[in-house]
Amino acid sequence: MWKITYRIYRQKGEAPPHYDTFQVEVDPEEYVLDGVEKIWAFEDRSLTFRHACHHSTCGACGMRVNGVEKLTCITKIKDVTQDGGTLTVEPLRNFPIVSDLVVDLGPLYRKMEAVKAPPVHPLSLAPWEGEDIRPPKEVPTPPEGGEYIRLPDCLECGICISACPVAASDPEYLGPAPLAAIQIQGIDGRPELLALADSQEGVWRCHSAFECSAVCPSSVDPGWRIMDLRRQVVAKRLKTVLG
């Protein structure tokens, strides 16, 4: 077992924020979220944080761990500190703080709705799966005229928005996850989204820091998708101009 120090961001209502420290005994194989839960269970029941599935499906437990955005349910303690070390846990950036580690993800959800982010999509829409994830090798042929559907990779956890330096200075910017949601549907398939993608707060607001792709826990690679969406937008506009 390791003895580590959790340094946790606290903020309630209008009170000024501060950090509380807790000494916690943990198994290094445990996850950062496990430690936060131990603190809540045995040290301080007023600590507020959000979690649900514990296996990177719900996207609820996004936080900053030692300054870097992480999905805390899949971030092993041994990967972010050492025995006797300190873990600074803070809420996501670029969202309003509700309480302690809980932020209001409403602005992201509203943008996902505006871009008509699909709850499921055809399997063929996500053939590109990142470096370590590949589609199943043997997908049975769908019935005549049918198409398999799948859940999107994006968990809507808000981690990409938190890491984006542009989102820090422009809350109206659509941001990585919503732009990735437009890209996966394609401008050809959703021509009504062209104006939104090609707007001041759309693809052109991105300044290519690629922080979104660096922190995305689900291989969405929003940075790549935004660049591909730019290509789609330019191609569409050129087609319009050239007839």
Next chain:
Amino acid sequence: MRPRKYNSKGLWDWFNPAGRDVGGWAFMLSRISGLGLVVYLYLHLYVLGKLAQGPEAFDQFVAAAKSPLYILGELLVVAAALYHGLNGVRLVLNSFNIGVPRQKQMFYTALILSILGTLVFALRMFAAH
């Protein structure tokens, strides 16, 4: 209910290196070099204004510009221009979805070429004085 304040440091987050990945460092250096070049542009215009004050004023500046401090300043301009330009090429290519999965390697290339270019300029500039 009063809307909650965003947990954001605004423009400061553009320059906050904490927790940033390679792309974030490239972004930050691009902002710093770009701002440096804008400042240089105004300094350049100010120096050109010396011409309007007559040959003596300009000669006085030229004499001062030979000091190592000025040369170091000019070298910073060269470094900023090289990096900003080369990283700009990287960003233009990426914007057409060319080489995005290799954006980190493209940044390292731009950075190394900028450092090498700056060294060449440094040798020539300091040798000339």
